[in-house]
Amino acid sequence: MAGLFSPASASPAPPSSLKGAGRRAWLGARGRGPLAASGGDVLCRGRGSGRGLVRGAGSGFVGRGGAWAEGRGLVRGQSARRCGGAARGSAATGTATGTATGPGRGAGAARPGSSVSFPFFVDLQRPELLLNNTINLYLTTEPGVTVGIWHTVPSSRGAEAQGKDQRWYEEALADAHPVIIYLHGNGGTRAASHRIQFLKTMGAADFHILALDYRGYGDSSGNPTERGFTTDVLALYDWAKARSGNSSILFWGHSMGTGVATNAARKLQEERGVQVDAVILESPYTDIREAAANMPITKIYRQFPGFEYFILDSLALSDMFFRSNENVKVLACPLLMLHAEDDAVVPLQLGHKLFETARSAYKDKTKVKLITFPEKLGLGHDYISFNPELPALVKDFLNIK
Incomplete structure (x- = not known):
């Protein structure tokens, strides 16, 4: 190291x-x-x-x-692109990564290399090579920024989904199954192995999942910023809301994505008077500064x-704050936190601290819950979705049968 x-x-x-x-x-x-x-x-x-x-x-x-x-x-x-090295293309823009096929992209358009593109050699336009009942789509979240998204439909509709196009998948959002907008952590893209497992687990539990790569990640354009991430999530929320009828929509954030989730939920509530149906935080922290200060790997350097x-x-x-500890004081939607005791990246103590902050602020204490997973399960930071009991725990919290 x-x-x-x-x-x-x-x-x-x-x-x-x-x-x-x-x-x-x-x-x-x-x-x-x-x-x-x-x-x-x-x-x-x-x-x-x-x-x-x-x-x-x-x-x-x-x-x-x-x-x-x-x-x-x-x-x-901009200048950080130099740090990526040859693996991500040229110093200024990276290397074009193929032919664009989704909405908002011209056929044959070259794509600049994104800031975060691990795992390498995965064709993000073909999720069917890794997942069942899943298509790729693109959404323009603001002028000049287009993000890549995978949409996995509930497994109960798997046979029906075979060979269907994007229009069918969009219409399926209104089938009354709940919709998860999945906000991943910092490392890699929506194709990372633990994220694929999440899509499989929650799809099998009859959830729709919309997993996006923020701007600057995967095949999404633009540069990563905290404000930009929020813009991307709210654009996807609006897109899903316009198609999902009475289906509930929830934000599910993992690791860094927990801060993205609470930012977006707070902005919805304060600026629009709209509550997302629920927020689920997997391996959460209080704010990015405290998370960095308390990561076990930094102990010897403090x-x-x-x-x-x-x-x-x-x-x-760099304007990176992700203040979930302030956001949860404002939220009123159901809030579920999930944390493994053996998390070696974000210590459980930060999850407990965020939970206590939220519970103190919420008038209805039953809307806030923390579920911890014993060290003996070996779930760590990334693998809570590998727990077969996860869907039942989430459905119980959401009162879904």
Whole structure:
């Protein structure tokens, strides 16, 4: 594992007159030192090295060239593309990844490489190679941004779904089965193996699942930002609401996606006076700063001088907050939290803390529940969806038979 404060290549020191934010901007603009704050390459070491300060194997504190967790970087602006290396294409835009076929894309249009595209060599336009009863579609969430989505229909409709087109899948949303908008964590795309398992598990339990890749992930265009993620989710919510009739719609966030889920639910409630039917948070945290400070992988580095400056403050400089601890104080919809005792990425104590915050704020305490999974199950951070009891636990909370 690379050291948290691994030195960058030698370079001239910044002018002594520069202090604080000015000094950080000077370093960032030149891609020097462990902090490169300009344009979003927040924790990229040096220029074009393609390394985060701490690289986890599958799950970790800092991904390659980015900020928080699960083996890949989150904060990736224009200049952060340099940190991706040749695996993701050219320095500025990446490499075109094939022919566009979904709505909102011209036939044969070349796609710039996205910021986060793991696992590699998966054709996101052909989910049927990995899943039954699933199609791929694209949605334009704002001018210039199109996101990729997989729609899995309930297994009870599997035989009927064979050979059907996107129009049939859209009409199926109104069949009274609940609809999950699935908001994944930071590492990889909607094709990651534990996400495929989630789609299988909840599809078999007769849920519709709409799993999107945020802007900058997978085959979605644009650059990742917290505000942009919220825009993407609300656009998908509006799209689903217009097609789902009286079917309930819930947000299900995992890891980083829990912050995305509470952001979107709060915005719906405060700006539109609309409550999403439920929010489910899998492996949640309070806010991104506290999550970064409490990840077990960072324990040995917390006493080092500059830990807060280089790691925690850089998240705020990049406008990354994901304040679920503030959002849950506002929400009134049913709120279910799921956390494994052996979560080695987001400690269970943060899930407990968020639960207590929500329970204190909710007038109806029965609307808030935390379910923990014993260490002996070995579910960790990513594998709660592998628990065969999960659908029954969720349905019981939602009062679905």
